[in-house]
Amino acid sequence: MSENTLTIDGKPVHFKDGDTIMEAAIRAGIYIPHLCHDPELKPQGNCKMCEVKVNGRNCSACTFPAAEGQKVLNNIKELNENRRIIVQMLFVEGNHLCPGCEKSGNCKLQAIAYSVGMMEYRFPLIYPKREMDTSHPDILLDRNRCIFCEMCVRAGREVDGKEVFAISGRGIGNHLIVNSPSGLLKDSLLEVTDKAANVCPVGAIIIKRHGFEVPIGQRIYDKKQIAEVSVATEKVLEEKVHG
Amino acid sequence: MAEKLKIATTSLGGCFGCHMSFLDIDERIIDLFDLVEFDRSPLTDIKHCSEYVDIGLIEGGVCNSENVHTLREFRKSCKVLIAVGACAINGGLPALRNFIPLEECLAESYLTGEGIDNPQIPSDIELPLLLDKVHPIHELVKVDYFLPGCPPSGNAFWRFITDLAAGKTPTLPYDLVHYD
């Protein structure tokens, strides 16, 4: 094998020094399911959707360093079953009423759920009581749908250079808070062009007045699976950010 | 020809949208009648399940005591029970009331809300009592299959039922699975 090569599901993949397995995979056009990863943001590894087997050991692809000769298993039954459990957990943890959600059809959580064949919830629902913040003229924050991926938190800090969102609480009591004297979005620095306002993989942060714009059937994931969509968009971004 | 499958359907805390969507199979309903016969269902107006039913389709979540009895009757009679649509699977829109204490819901509707004269909470043994929360049906009985959608499309119904009639585990192609 040539240098800086690992395999993912048997397929040789070249990686650059400093790459994580996820970065190498994205560049090679291989989809490893993920909800909390974005090439522009520092990987954090909280959703655990990208768990792969590296030489037999479970690791988060988005944070685990790529190394010579690693045998990575990704698209296998056991891992996809785990991924189904994770989406089921996220669905029962929050309040996801897709029929009434502006993000439906364009939502990554929903799309991964479709692609791992989630037909049922499996677990009893938790029905947490969560607050909605409608104060901002252009942006809606509906915490019922938040999955704590911290993408908005990191995007604010790392890309927009603003401290807007943070996670507070602990464990199942985690909740998203907003950095402003009133705790409301309208008094924060968030603007509609910020990455933080646009990065949410689910319908927790929504740009107002654009809901239900695209008819059913033409939304991002109506016909195309997330694997296809993700590879197409993230490869470009990855190459832009890390070369 | 093999004996026809017996199907029963009902709506608990639902809007009958799933039933309407079922009818979107359009003319295929004629083919369907070659395969199945309808037992208890709003389509037949039969009020109770026969002792033995092959497939039960449940629309809607469990909101009140009557829903519980109906669901149990279905579970008892039906060999295969299918949760149909968002409400049966996760409570759906009726579950929005889960975030408001039932006490407040009832008070707002019958005692303090706008335009109420003669405020009183109805008390009649004919009326089912509300559960304090709306539950998806898998929290009350064992469910065999789930058919998501709000509502599931006619094509999804068709696929599901013809698969079952053919003795297969029902599977839906990607574009027929959706939660809305």
Place this chain on the structure above:
Amino acid sequence: MTWSESKQEKVLAIVSKHEIRQTRLLQILREVQDEFHCVPKNALEIVAAELGLARTKVEGVVQFYSLLSLEQQGRFHILFSDSITDQFQGSRELMDYLSAKLGVKPGQTRSDGKVSLGFTSCTGLCDQGPAGLVNGHWLSRLNESRIDRIVDLVEREVPVSSWPLEFFHVEDNIQSPGLLLQSPIDQGEALKQLVREGFEEIFMEINRSGLRGRGGAGFETAWKWRFCAEGPEDYSGSSLVDKNERFVVCNADEGEPGTFKDRILLNSYAHQVFEGMTVCAGIVGAKQGFLYLRGEYLRLRPQLEAILANRRAKNFLGKSILGRNGFDFDIEIHMGAGAYVCGEESALIESLEGKRGVPRVRPPYPIDRGYLDQPTVVNNVETFAAVAAIAAYGGAWFATQGTDKSKGSKIISISGDCERPGIYEYDFGISIAEILMDCGAENTLAVQVGGPSGGIISGKEYHRKLAFEDLGTGGSFMIFNKKRDVLEIVRNFTHFFAHESCGFCTPCRVGTTLLKNEVDKICDGHATSLDLVGLSSLAKFIKTASHCGLGQSAANPVLGSLSHFPQAYKDRFKDVVFEPGFDLDESLETARRMSARDDPWAHLEQ
């Protein structure tokens, strides 16, 4: 609302006492909490502004640690330990008693603002329970008559500092000392040896001793230090090259329910622990050390500070220790604030930096990038105590005891159903049966070795041995007799993990709560054999998919009891296919009451 100037002054004084350092955020917030019985919004803003932090960062920290609160708590804030051994000693009933007398419920603050009650995770007094905390100070051996007196003191608003000392009295309760506890070193003995023999020589002694970490994971101490001293990035072939700053951290978080041996070491052997840290500092080349003391051990702090001062005076700490040029080291005490996960070394480091205690991604490991991203050694209290003894007496003294793979001795904390709970020290390799005999345990149903995150064993396995290669433990050893219900134990532990999950990763954040709900369903008698299938697959998933050791062990109580006590589950199962996880008839209660009905149709069978 304007905030009085004197209050502002107080907050500012606290911040400046901590030199306006961000890493002191948690320490600052603890003091604010002490002062105001909560962290008031205004104080939060002042702290954030002074430290140059976003208010959300400060709020996130307050809401993470269970001993801090945004809501106003009582001037007397009383918490009862909710550990299983305290529960079995009647803590729940005592709380009911106290709550009725004071007229306030657990989790609430009385309207006059005088008193608030609550439960907390294990307080480390399992051998002298039921135990609790009042304004952060231990309360031991609670009983009704003691509670009567507490109620009287609260109502008369007698400050905690004037309460009878016996309420706070905590004994070491050493029942059976061994290798370490029998032969404490003389102050400075290890350091003198270090300076005399040289760092490399003492390092070799520690290597020779075969010492493995006492905090649970059992990593070889010498190797950890070697990695830290060398640092993978600047490894240049010759050892102990110093390019980075290095840190030594003593992990005194001792949060595993049923563990209290570090309490004794810090109470009576603190010199030796600090000396072990100093030896480590010399070898790895660290200038700064921290003792991360769990919030519940507040009572120990003044005496520990005094010992540190004493050691500085003797030049066991400070500049050029014992005259050796360049051997500079000092130790600072950082208090935790109620978060079990902060015992995990990378979460502990986050907490030391003043942040939420969320475990880091590894690699990099702390030995490579730890505190402030510098190479950091984290060791348990007992590990450092052993290090000092090994430095003083030599590696062979230690290595000749114990087993081949587990050298030396282990201090264990015994609690639960036995005649003589307390501290026991054994050479590794002792059998569970012998331990049970020593502490006077009879009719033992099960032993929980290593606390909730460890394993439960039943009678068939009492021949097994205490050793890393067989039954490892960080020190918790809980005994349950045949009157106890295994599922109540599982329930308690499962609730513990759900309460302590940091919430960072999905499998543990959501999974521990689902597990808790499912175990509740079983204990409440609503489960059927169908539930079992779901329970064990959920448990296995949480174990394999979680980010850190907490999540990876959170399902151990369920998995262990399923394999060792399957009958306990079967006894609870209903002979039906499925039953709801909630009380159906109960859920009609509101509607029944409001419509004034009680007819047969107004009820549901489960």
